[in-house]
Amino acid sequence: MKIITGVTRVYGILADPIHHVQTPQRMNEHFAALDHDGVLVPLHAGADTLARVVEGLRGLRNLGGVIVTVPHKTAIVELCDEVTDSARLIGAANVVRREADGRLVGHMLDGEGFVGGLRDAGVDPRGRSAYLAGAGGAANAIAFALVQAGVSRLTIANRTRAKAEDLKQRLARLDPAAVVSVGTPDPSGHDLVVNATSLGLREDDPLPLDTTRLAPGQRVCEIIMQPRVTALLQAAAQRGCAIHHGAPMLAAQIALMARFLGVRGPTAVA
Amino acid sequence: MKIITGVTRVYGILADPIHHVQTPQRMNEHFAALDHDGVLVPLHAGADTLARVVEGLRGLRNLGGVIVTVPHKTAIVELCDEVTDSARLIGAANVVRREADGRLVGHMLDGEGFVGGLRDAGVDPRGRSAYLAGAGGAANAIAFALVQAGVSRLTIANRTRAKAEDLKQRLARLDPAAVVSVGTPDPSGHDLVVNATSLGLREDDPLPLDTTRLAPGQRVCEIIMQPRVTALLQAAAQRGCAIHHGAPMLAAQIALMARFLGVRGPTAVA
Numbered sequence: 001m002k003i004i005t006g007v008t009r010v011y012g013i014l015a016d017p018i019h020h021v022q023t024p025q026r027m028n029e030h031f032a033a034l035d036h037d038g039v040l041v042p043l044h045a046g047a048d049t050l051a052r053v054v055e056g057l058r059g060l061r062n063l064g065g066v067i068v069t070v071p072h073k074t075a076i077v078e079l080c081d082e083v084t085d086s087a088r089l090i091g092a093a094n095v096v097r098r099e100a101d102g103r104l105v106g107h108m109l110d111g112e113g114f115v116g117g118l119r120d121a122g123v124d125p126r127g128r129s130a131y132l133a134g135a136g137g138a139a140n141a142i143a144f145a146l147v148q149a150g151v152s153r154l155t156i157a158n159r160t161r162a163k164a165e166d167l168k169q170r171l172a173r174l175d176p177a178a179v180v181s182v183g184t185p186d187p188s189g190h191d192l193v194v195n196a197t198s199l200g201l202r203e204d205d206p207l208p209l210d211t212t213r214l215a216p217g218q219r220v221c222e223i224i225m226q227p228r229v230t231a232l233l234q235a236a237a238q239r240g241c242a243i244h245h246g247a248p249m250l251a252a253q254i255a256l257m258a259r260f261l262g263v264r265g266p267t268a269v270a
Numbered sequence: 271m272k273i274i275t276g277v278t279r280v281y282g283i284l285a286d287p288i289h290h291v292q293t294p295q296r297m298n299e300h301f302a303a304l305d306h307d308g309v310l311v312p313l314h315a316g317a318d319t320l321a322r323v324v325e326g327l328r329g330l331r332n333l334g335g336v337i338v339t340v341p342h343k344t345a346i347v348e349l350c351d352e353v354t355d356s357a358r359l360i361g362a363a364n365v366v367r368r369e370a371d372g373r374l375v376g377h378m379l380d381g382e383g384f385v386g387g388l389r390d391a392g393v394d395p396r397g398r399s400a401y402l403a404g405a406g407g408a409a410n411a412i413a414f415a416l417v418q419a420g421v422s423r424l425t426i427a428n429r430t431r432a433k434a435e436d437l438k439q440r441l442a443r444l445d446p447a448a449v450v451s452v453g454t455p456d457p458s459g460h461d462l463v464v465n466a467t468s469l470g471l472r473e474d475d476p477l478p479l480d481t482t483r484l485a486p487g488q489r490v491c492e493i494i495m496q497p498r499v500t501a502l503l504q505a506a507a508q509r510g511c512a513i514h515h516g517a518p519m520l521a522a523q524i525a526l527m528a529r530f531l532g533v534r535g536p537t538a539v540a
Contacts, residue, residue, distance in 0.1 A: 003294075003295055003298075004294040004295070004298060004309070004310070004311060004312070005291075005292075005294055005295060005312070006285075006288050006289045006290055006291040006292070006294065006312050006496075007288075007289045007312075008294070008311070008312060010311045010312065010313070015276075016331075018276050018277075018331075018332055019276045019277045020276055021275075021276040022275075022276070024273075024274040024275055024276065024278070025273055025274070025275060028273075028274060039274070039309070039311055040274070041274055041278070041280045041309055041311055042274070042275070042276050042277075042278060042280065042332055043280070043330055043332070044330060044331040044332035044333075045329055045330055045331070046329075046331065048329075049328075049329030049330075049372075050329075052322075052325055052326050052328075052329050053326045053327075053329040053330060054326070055322055055325070055326055056322055056323045056324070056325055056326010056327055056329070057323075057326055058319075058322075059315055059316075059319030059320075059322050059323040059326070060313055060314060060315055060319075060323060061286075061288075061314040061315070061316065062288055062312055062313070062314035063314075226276075
């Protein structure tokens with residue numbers, strides 16, 4: 001990557017844990033490809049310090065913005081001065097731009113990124129049934145994007161059932177014709193099975209769903225990138241399912257995020 | 271430099287303006303030489319936002335610490351939880367370590383760095399007379415280090431005379447035998463002439479002292495690194511003085527700062 005100097009623009013990724021994030025590698029590659037003099041660094045903030053960290057970042061004049069990931073995607077919304085319509089609807093953001101006056105504008109790209117990654121892998125969600133584990137920030141974004149992409153029906157399963165019910169109701173406001181139900185840990189009978197929880201990030205995490213109910217013909221999708229093969233994907237492969245790793249979602253998002261952060265390639269600048 | 275990942279330790283330099291800082295280049299080279307997985311980025315904070323920026327940095331668990339430069343070296347002392355004896359005596363700090371529990375510990379290395387840079391250039395201050403322009407954070411540190419290095423006498427000149435008087439009194443507490451006086455913009459009659467103000471950083475800055483009083487035999491020293499040749503150094507060279515650039519002070523400090531920030535080379539770790 002480029003040499004960092006006093007004029008290099010700074011970006012960060014807020015996460016906890018932080019060791020697994022791959023955005024620094026990917027975004028710094030992307031900046032280099034665009035010949036953008038910027039650097040993205042990991043910013044390890046716990047839920048207990050997020051508000052004051054964000055308040056501090058607001059005061060940094062050379063900060064372009066931050067990517068936001070687990071567990072901060074929902075909490076960040078309240079800390080922004082403004083969020084885009086999609087972030088407000090979803091109730092979560094994963095990218096925050098810092099305007100020149102210090103105002104923070106949040107946006108959510110997880111859903112677009114996930115569906116983009118599926119399409120990049122040759123899988124169009126249109127007309128397929130989908131099972132979604134989770135109802136947090138990423139799950140909300142993916143649910144909205146799957147409905148917008150035209151899935152035939154969507155089942156949402158979450159440990160706290162009320163959060164799944166709430167998501168179902170918000171989806172109904174987006175598209176009253178969408179077929180959405182609240183499910184159980186059993187993912188059987190769905191073409192696409194998506195883990196949008198953070199379970200699998202830590203080695204001792206429980207599985208996000210009942211893998212004994214998986215069967216050939218299903219495609220099991222992860223949004224976790226590290227480890228590359230989570231316990232869920234391993235179990236899915238053993239049961240003869242097709243699998244979809246977490247990486248394509250990030251790959252699809254990197255360009256979208258950079259654009260939202262105001263980074264333009266050399267041709268766009270000229 | 272190394273690829274930045276989720277486990278890379280993050281460091282910053284707080285400054286305003288920021289464009290001229292050379293610490294990112296030098297420290298990142300130094301980290302690479304030590305095989306330390308760390309990255310230092312520029313952090314542009316104005317005096318109006320310094321406190322909240324520092325409060326935010328305190329919440330970042332993967333932050334090793336920050337270098338602090340103009341105009342924050344004095345203000346940072348009050349924002350630390352603890353400062354070293356030398357930083358307290360000088361009333362300024364230019365490096366802050368973040369402990370694992372979030373406590374911030376400040377230290378001042380400008381003086382050691384400046385004298386180290388002079389010695390690296392083959393000039394020992396011992397027994398020489400010195401004229402110092404400025405009484406801010408860097409000037410305080412350099413004054414203490416020059417007295418400790420054994421200058422024959424020290425003259426301090428500052429636009430606000432009371433600050434020079436105050437520095438003189440604190441130096442007397444450090445070393446009651448030191449010969450210190452408060453001077454005028456006229457630097458004549460001193461072996462070493464040191465600019466420890468930030469005048470020269472901006473193109474339209476006035477000169478930090480009366481250059482028409484410079485004469486051959488004097489050595490005029492800068493702590494400003496960008497521009498490399500300030501208006502002061504240019505005038506000094508024209509009047510036949512020896513000149514000493516700002517860079518050696520930084521070079522001498524980089525290793526000292528890294529050590530204070532807890533960075534050890536691979537041999538020290540083993």
